[in-house]
Amino acid sequence: MRNKLQFVSITLAVLVFLSMALAQAPSQPPEMKDFSDAQKISDPQKKLEALEKIVADFPKSPFLSTVNQEIFNVLVKNWPDQKDKILALAKKMIEAVPEQSRSFIYNNVATKLTEAGILLDEAEQYASKSLTLLEDEMARTLRQRRATVLATLGQIYLKKGKIAEAEKSLKEAYEANPSAATGLAELSEKAGNYTAALDYLATAALSGQMSADARNRLESIYRKTYNGSLDGLEDMLDAKYKKAYPNPVTVEHYKPTASRSNRVVLAEIFTGSGCPPCVAADLAFDAAMERYSRKDLAVVMYHLHIPRPDPMTNPSTETRSKFYGVRGVPSFFID
CATH class of the missing domain: 3.40.30.10 (Glutaredoxin)
Structure with a gap:
């Protein structure tokens, strides 16, 4: 549910930005210009004031995370005694990104604090949280890579005629990696179950990992199932995609208004x-x-x-x- 809400909010923000952009002349976003100017300021106090003004003037800018990171760096380097302010900003930076993406931010904050020799207890906590998130991410990656190897093993079993072993490996792999669908499709085809074979190959097509040979098999089985024709294949794949990955936002085609400029x-x-x-x-x-x-x-x-x-x-x-x-x-x- 959280991912769906995140997608909806991002989509709405994108559509609002685009609607505004279509009616405006091209220009550099003002906060980007202000940030570029602030980066050129050598005096730390004036630089900090310029950066904080960007945050105040553009509280909803998508560029805000970059500005806050620079404020954090300036504070840690020049005013390490302002610990409450530094920690408050670190919290804001971390909360601004989804939890599954926070490992990088946690570690970045921990590194800056460690280099400055301040708030080491907090730095330890941030580094530990970064490590936990990283290990979770690595575990997910390991499951995906293991599934890839299982899919290969299943294909080997299949070529050696070890049908039971092939089915076991491929089904286990399929839970984490849809690329195993091509092997399961071959098993289904050998068993004469063209409906299941077609479904597996369609899943493989949606994964973006389909080989040219698998695509040819998909079209061949589709023709066998639908009177020798490929009519409707792409519609079938589109329908399967929309069912597997439903879009929570329904958009209407844009109709230009009087304020529409002639720009792209x-x-x-x-x-x-x-x-x-x-x-x-x-x-x-x-x-x-x-x-x-x-x-x-x-x-x-x-x-x-x-x-x-x-x-x-x-x-x-x-x-x-x-x-x-x-x-x-x-x-x-x-x-």
Whole structure:
């Protein structure tokens, strides 16, 4: 339920930003300009005042987490005696992100406090919480990787004709990794159960991990089931996707008003393949793309190595993230 509410809130925020952007001339978000100017200030007191003014002037900005992190760094470095203020800001920074993404923030806070030699008891607590969350994340990753190996083992058993062992390994793998669906589809096909085989292959197609050979098998079985035709296959996959991943927000197609400018809005989203809360932001922009046509909205996704290595990250995405000062995902900017 919490994930659904998170997705709804992000989607609504995205749609509001886009509606405003379509009616406005392109410009750099004012808080970003103010932050850039504040970064150039050498006097710590004046820099702190400039950063705090950004927080006061733009309390709902998606850029606020970056500003608060910089305020925290300035405080720890220049006023380590203001412990209550430092801890209050640390709490705000941590609470601003979903629990499953807090490991990085906890550790970042603990590191800064340790380097400054202050609040070491609190630093220990933050580091311990970071470790607990990290271990939970590693356990999830281990289950997924184990499932991948089980799927491979199941395929080996299948090729060796060890049907019982293959079914056991593949079903266990399927609970955590839908890529095992292709092996289960083969077992179902061998048993003559084309309905089950088709369902498994459709699941594999939705996972985004389907090979060209598996796709050919999907189409072949679909033809056998539907009188030699592929008509309706994509509709079937779309329906299965919507059932498996229901969208809690229903959007209406955008109808321009008198205030509509002739510009195309650019939305830049920073995400990560290993970032659970990024799913809500990604789906929110899917909803936005359903509402707006490509002449109204262009979406560019940038992958980063946050919170774990991401194979879709490249020098261009990292350079763009530095331009915006991105320190966490998901983050997005609309122009």
